[in-house]
């Protein structure tokens with residue numbers, strides 16, 4: 103019998119390490135590590151606990167159980183192996199610097215205890231380092247990585263183990279959120295577990311995947327998969343998701359539909375690109391990926407930061423997104439880009455402050471994607487948004503939420519306001535604003551001025567050696 107140590111793979115189906123352990127009979131285990139919990143936040147820990155509950159139920163229905171341990175895995179795993187007379191342990195790899203450091207400690211402890219262990223690539227189709235330039239270097243530009251990612255063959259998914267592959271067990275109950283030292287999250291979270299993830303995938307593949315390319319940026323209808331927390335916590339396997347895109351491709355009837363499916367696959371490739379980038383650049387977690395000649399002169403205005411967090415900037419689409427974050431622990435991707443640009447360019451605040459806020463509130467936060475995307479929008483990352491291409495929050499609002507439905511959903515002060523007034527809120531006089539929505543704030547900054555300031559801030563950091571064209575999206 104071998105233990106399977108679940109980490110960010112909270113599922114029994116399509117699980118590479120578990121499938122290997124099943125060959126010798128698997129005994130699943132989850133270890134609550136206080137060091138990792140220190141970096142937790144209520145939405146994510148609550149979602150994780152729900153996912154664990156669902157996983158435990160799956161095992162119990164098959165006469166087995168999910169064993170629960172608390173402490174340092176480097177001590178807990180050798181102890182559990184001895185207690186259950188297991189032959190060893192399997193797990194699926196994590197790719198951030200911290201996780202790899204922890205795994206090295208666990209491996210040393212297991213080797214010292216004379217226990218066997220085996221690690222598997224599971225969270226991605228193509229493990230970091232397997233998609234490289236012709237010289238064998240990691241890619242720093244997504245397009246090339248993405249093209250190769252799409253061309254590489256994909257493995258089939260693994261079936262969920264049956265009862266015969268799982269050891270009989272009777273484990274203890276899972277702790278509550280409170281036991282782990284967390285408050286209930288304020289946000290309403292999505293249902294957790296493989297069944298819930300499959301329901302989301304089914305719903306997406308039925309319809310929205312066919313119009314993904316054209317409609318994914320529509321803020322009001324949000325026709326995206328909403329699978330990000332499932333991919334972050336591994337409640338669904340990446341091979342299973344890809345197989346569903348193959349089925350959709352086979353039944354697609356038009357080129358537009360096929361392009362939409364390819365576009366969705368490309369987002370899955372972005373996820374793996376970000377994992378590849380953080381694997382090769384672990385210091386990106388806290389440092390700019392790009393080198394600048396001079397330090398970036400970020401502002402540290404707490405009032406402006408607080409207004410951004412509260413959704414009180416006077417830029418309707420920005421405020422709607424920040425309030426969506428509080429209510430749902432989630433923001434639509436286009437809106438994440440809008441608020442990210444607003445924080446780093448209009449407010450000129452360090453992307454790390456935005457990253458920290460997202461880490462505390464997003465249910466789908468994971469280091470590679472959150473970090474990669476913040477460095478992208480903050481113009482400090484690999485293959486990042488050029489610093490001179492500053493999002494115009496009014497134009498973004500009118501392009502992607504023309505009827506201001508998204509704004510009305512999250513900003514009740516503007517619910518009854520004409521979309522035209524919402525999209526030109528910055529141009530209305532004080533008296534006009536007072537008349538149409540007295541409770542809603544005036545813009546806290548002038549976008550045009552701040553845009554110029556942001557561009558100079560980056561030019562100064564780059565040593566003033568820039569001759570690129572300015573541009574606005």
Ligand SMILES: Cc1cc2nc3c(=O)[nH]c(=O)nc-3n(C[C@H](O)[C@H](O)[C@H](O)COP(=O)(O)OP(=O)(O)OC[C@H]3O[C@@H](n4cnc5c(N)ncnc54)[C@H](O)[C@@H]3O)c2cc1C
Nearest residue numbers: 326327328329330369373435438442466467468471472475
């Ligand atoms: C500032 C900022 C911070 C972000 N932080 C996170 C984060 O912490 N966790 C996270 O999973 N995503 C993050 N994203 C990426 C993206 O916004 C979310 O993955 C997406 O909105 C989730 O919705 P969905 O599952 O419906 O996505 P879909 O559009 O259905 O995409 C399917 C999957 O592809 C992946 N994906 C989609 N867009 C991206 C992207 N831009 N980069 C990498 N992978 C992507 C996700 O795993 C997603 O679930 C961030 C984006 C920005 C701009």
